[in-house]
Amino acid sequence: MDGKTPERDQDSFVEFDDARAILLVDHERTTARIRALGRDFTSIVEDSELSATDDEHDPEGTTIAFERSQTSALLGAAVRHLADVEAALRKIDEDSYGRCEYCGEPISRERLRARPAAQTCITCAEKTV
Incomplete structure (x- = not known):
């Protein structure tokens, strides 16, 4: 980051x-x-x-x-x-707001619209599952 x-x-x-x-x-x-x-x-x-x-x-x-x-x-x-x-x-x-806690990249607007409290981007979220 x-x-x-x-x-x-x-x-x-x-x-x-x-x-x-x-x-x-x-x-x-x-x-x-x-x-x-x-x-x-x-x-x-x-x-x-x-x-x-x-x-x-x-x-x-x-x-x-x-x-x-x-x-x-x-x-x-x-x-x-x-x-x-x-x-x-x-x-x-x-x-x-809007930055992934893990990689520091922006969290997509679509993800933030769906989950306003999201702390990770989709890529990092998939890695932690």
């Missing part, structure tokens, strides 16, 4: 402003999702402490352990996504 920021023409200013607006909405939505999942997780844990059921052998559906695990995984994914959104917002402020 050469440390240069991407040149910004009039069109890219509009895109950066659009990206910021989209990311701010995503931030708000993700924060609300984290709060809701946190409440769900707490409720599952509290319910399991108050219940004397044998959920391991209950033929009536999913186990409490499964619900807790699933909610925990969703919560973890939401927290990681929020971190990506916050990183993208910082990059917009620092004029480094």
